[in-house]
Amino acid sequence: MRTHLALVPLLFLAPACFISRDTFNEALVEQKIAALVPGTSKASDVTAALGAPAEVVQLGLSKAYRYDYTVTKRSGFSVIIVTFINTDVRQDRCWLFFDGDDVLTHLGTTLDAADAVYAMPWDDSE
């Protein structure tokens, strides 16, 4: 009986823990990006491989396309009225730059979305 009573405070704490995971846009596929060759690939090849960009930026006569995929991992817990929350946001991003003839000139890629972690605010998770 005493053991059961000791468990009662735990029941108050248990429902207060949470984790959540949000994603935004489609994950970027590294192989598809690697197949795009500056100086050769055209804007139409890029959209055929990666789909519609999230953003198109006009840069004088040239332009740039942005593709991104965001993962947000949030974890926390509440003890009655005290709440601890950690939010870790990581992205895969790819920017592709084209000249005035729509030929790919440069591209930059960062693939960090898979590194998002569930942690507590005091964890050294960076």
Added chain:
Amino acid sequence: MKSLALIALAALCGGCVTFRFERTLFGPGPKPAELEALRVGESGFEDALRALGAPLLVWELAEDGKALAWGWQRDVSRGVTLSVPLDHYGSVSASYDDQARRLHGVVLLFDAGGRLVDRREGFLGALREQLERKRPALIEDEPK
């Protein structure tokens, strides 16, 4: 006096007053050594993309230059929150740009030939406001 204390207690128990310890991470940003390796007047557009990866924001500068921005965030906040839900709405389409503008970061400025000409640090929203090329606005005819 007793009833005031009871009301305060009720507010706390109802969950509308909470003590929060919250950390938000966005990143990671570029490593200092990677940034230092890029030299104004020497490094090029391609060097920056190779060293730092994809920027967060890209925008146009005057005289066909371009700005590339990398941002990061490491916010730790502690405090008391009083939450009173009145309304909730959001715009997914605005979220990327809005979030990026609030971040601290570094902006690299390139001339039309792709040479690094300047480097600025600060809040990306404020830096973009200062540096972005303003395109002429369309002036509509007066209705007849």
